[in-house]
Amino acid sequence: MKSIIFVGTVGCGKTTLSQAMLGEEIRYQKTQSVLVRGQRILDTPGEFLERLDKRGALMTTSVDADVIVLACSAIEGRNMFPPGYSGGFAKECIGVVTKVDLADEDQIKYAEEILRLAGAQRIFRTSGITGEGVKEFLDYLSEENDV
Numbered sequence: 001m002k003s004i005i006f007v008g009t010v011g012c013g014k015t016t017l018s019q020a021m022l023g024e025e026i027r028y029q030k031t032q033s034v035l036v037r038g039q040r041i042l043d044t045p046g047e048f049l050e051r052l053d054k055r056g057a058l059m060t061t062s063v064d065a066d067v068i069v070l071a072c073s074a075i076e077g078r079n080m081f082p083p084g085y086s087g088g089f090a091k092e093c094i095g096v097v098t099k100v101d102l103a104d105e106d107q108i109k110y111a112e113e114i115l116r117l118a119g120a121q122r123i124f125r126t127s128g129i130t131g132e133g134v135k136e137f138l139d140y141l142s143e144e145n146d147v
């Protein structure tokens with residue numbers, strides 16, 4: 001599997017999705033600092049995106065990952081990614097809509113639009129709680145993809 005770094009707002013579901021990807025027990029744990037999970041997943045605190053003074057740290061940390069994964073909760077309803085955000089990383093950038101188990105189709109589409117505007121080239125619909133979409137996402141990360 002390619003190594004990834006999750007980028008998304010506080011509470012959008014990065015850690016929960018990481019736990020689902022790794023087949024771990026799902027338990028809430030606020031991410032306080034950058035954490036490597038299962039060797040290939042860099043889990044970051046949402047504050048790294050939300051606070052302007054932390055965004056540089058996010059860029060530096062992303063050097064260690066093959067793929068940038070922008071995460072957007074389907075029930076969040078706000079966009080914290082600047083347009084074309086992915087361009088700053090100069091790497092493959094994809095998106096995950098999280099918490100699809102709590103959302104309707106319109107909400108999911110809105111989150112997909114946010115991710116597309118941020119520059120995500122592929123987008124997956126996921127839920128760390130029900131496990132929806134997790135296999136498709138993992139399969140993608142295990143494939144060779146030319147972007």
Ligand SMILES: Nc1nc2c(ncn2[C@@H]2O[C@H](COP(=O)(O)OP(=O)(O)OP(=O)(O)O)[C@@H](O)[C@H]2O)c(=O)[nH]1
Pocket residue numbers: 008009010011012013014015016017028029030031032044045046047098099100101102126127128129130
């Ligand atoms: N129903 C549902 N709840 C979710 C899902 N993903 C996360 N949650 C809940 O949302 C809350 C925050 O989830 P986290 O995974 O900790 O969010 P995070 O993005 O890691 O947040 P930070 O570490 O603060 O950046 C927790 O209470 C989770 O149980 C999901 O797919 N479905």
Ligand SMILES: [Mg+2]
Pocket residue numbers: 014015016029030031043044045046
């Ligand atoms: Mg977290």
